[in-house]
Amino acid sequence: MKFKVVVPARYASTRLPAKPLLDLGGKPMVARVAERAMLSGAEEIWVATDHADVVTAAESHGLSVVLTRSDHPSGTDRLAEVVEKRGWDDDTIVVNVQGDEPLIDPELIAQTARQLAQSGADIATVAHPIADAADFFNPNIVKVVCKADGDAMYFSRATIPYARDHFARAGGKESLPSGMLAYWHIGLYAYRARFLRAYARLTPSPLEKFEALEQLRALWHGFRISVVISDLPPMVGVDTPEDAARMQEWFRSKV
Numbered sequence: 368m369k370f371k372v373v374v375p376a377r378y379a380s381t382r383l384p385a386k387p388l389l390d391l392g393g394k395p396m397v398a399r400v401a402e403r404a405m406l407s408g409a410e411e412i413w414v415a416t417d418h419a420d421v422v423t424a425a426e427s428h429g430l431s432v433v434l435t436r437s438d439h440p441s442g443t444d445r446l447a448e449v450v451e452k453r454g455w456d457d458d459t460i461v462v463n464v465q466g467d468e469p470l471i472d473p474e475l476i477a478q479t480a481r482q483l484a485q486s487g488a489d490i491a492t493v494a495h496p497i498a499d500a501a502d503f504f505n506p507n508i509v510k511v512v513c514k515a516d517g518d519a520m521y522f523s524r525a526t527i528p529y530a531r532d533h534f535a536r537a538g539g540k541e542s543l544p545s546g547m548l549a550y551w552h553i554g555l556y557a558y559r560a561r562f563l564r565a566y567a568r569l570t571p572s573p574l575e576k577f578e579a580l581e582q583l584r585a586l587w588h589g590f591r592i593s594v595v596i597s598d599l600p601p602m603v604g605v606d607t608p609e610d611a612a613r614m615q616e617w618f619r620s621k622v
Contacts (some may be wrong), residue, residue, distance in 0.1 A: 370480040370557065371459060372409040373449050374400050375442035376425075376466035379420030382607050387421045387466050389611055392618030396605065397421060398428040399469035399618075406473035409462065415449045439568060441581050443556075447563040452567060457561035459485060465554065467605045469614065475599050483557040486593035488518065490585055491557040493597050494550035500542050502551060509552040509580060519592040522552055522580050550594075552590075554602050557580075562590060 376387035376397045383389070387397040394402075397414055404412050414425045417437040425432045433452055439445045446463055453459070462480050464471060475493060483491035494511050497503050504508070506524040514520050521527065533544040543549055562585075572587035574580075585592060605614050 368484050368485075369410050369460070370403040370408075370462055371411040371413065371455070372407065372462045372464050372476065373446050374404065374412070374414045374464050374466045375445045376400075376414050376416040376421050377439075377442075377445070380398065380422055382603065383608070383611055385420070385527065386605065386611075387416065387418075388424055389615070391469055391614060392621065393563075394428065395421075395424045396469050396614075397425055398430065398468050400464060400466050400471065401425070401428075401430050401467065403471045404462075404464050404476060407462075407476035407480075408473075409476070413449060413453070414446060415445045417445075434566070443558075443563070443566055443581060446558065447567050450560045450563045454455055455560045457559065457564070459560040460557055461560055461563065462557045465604065468602045469605070470617075471555075471602050472599050475553070475597060475602070478595055478599070479555050479557045482593055482595040483559065486517065486591075488591035488593035489559055489562040490582075490590060490592045492519070492582070492592060492594055493553040493555050493599075493600070494594050495553055495597055495601055497547075497549040497551050498543070498596075500540060503543060503549050504540065509554070511550050511552040512548070513550070513594050517595075519582075519586065519594050521538055521586070522582055524578055524580070533607055550596065551601055553597070555602075 380386040391398040391399050414432045422432045433449045435448045511522045512520045530544045533539045575583040
C-alpha cells in the first residue's frame with residue numbers, strides 16, 4: 368500500500384516560538400519528526416512550512432519541502448495546499464504527522480494509512496482505550512465515540528459516553544465501569560487527497576467553534592471518519608517550554 372506523509376511545520380507558536388527549529392540532540396525537531404515518518408514505509412515525506420528558516424533547516428537534512436502560505440487557519444488547510452502544489456491524484460493517501468511529535472511511533476503512522484485504505488472512508492484516525500478515570504474527565508484529552516462499523520459518531524472534550532448510573536454513585540467518578548467504551552483520540556489523520564481538496568470549501572461548523580476541534584467540520588458535512596483502535600499509547604508532543612526542556616533532555620540522554 369502506498370501513502371505519503373506531510374509534516375506541517377508552522378514557524379510561529381504563541382507558547383514556543385520557532386518550534387520546528389527546536390534543537391533535539393543536534394537536529395531541528397522537524398527533522399526528528401521526518402526521521403520517524405521515514406520508518407513508517409511512506410513512499411514520500413514532505414515538510415510543509417510557512418517560513419524560509421524552516422525550509423533551510425529541512426533541506427540541510429535532505430528533506431523535501433513545500434513553502435506554503437502563512438495564513439492557513441489549520442494544518443489541514445496547509446496539507447490541501449501541498450496536494451494542489453504537488454498535483455497528487457484524488458485517491459492519494461496523505462498522512463498528516465504533526466511537526467511537534469518527534470517520538471511518534473512509525474507503526475502508528477502506517478496503521479492510520481492502512482485504516483483509510485481498508486475502510487474506504489474519507490479520513491482515518493486513531494484512538495486508544497482509556498483506563499484511567501482522571502484521563503476520561505480531563506478536557507484536554509479528546510474523546511471519540513464510534514458506530515458499530517468503526518466510523519466516528521462524535522469527538523468531544525467532554526466525558527463521552529457518560530456512564531450515568533456508575534458516576535452517580537458515591538465515588539463513582541474515581542473509576543470507569545467495566546467494559547466502558549472510552550477512547551482517547553490521538554490527533555493523527557490520514558486523508559484522501561480528494562477530501563483535502565474539498566475541505567477548503569467547507570464552511571466551519573458551530574460544533575468545532577465550541578469544542579475547538581476541527582475534525583467536527585468533516586462530520587458536520589457528512590464525511591466519514593474511520594477510527595482504528597490501537598494499543599499503541601498516545602504520543603508525547605512539544606507544546607510548551609517545559610515540554611521542550613523535557614524533550615531536549617530525552618534526546619541528550621539518547622544521542
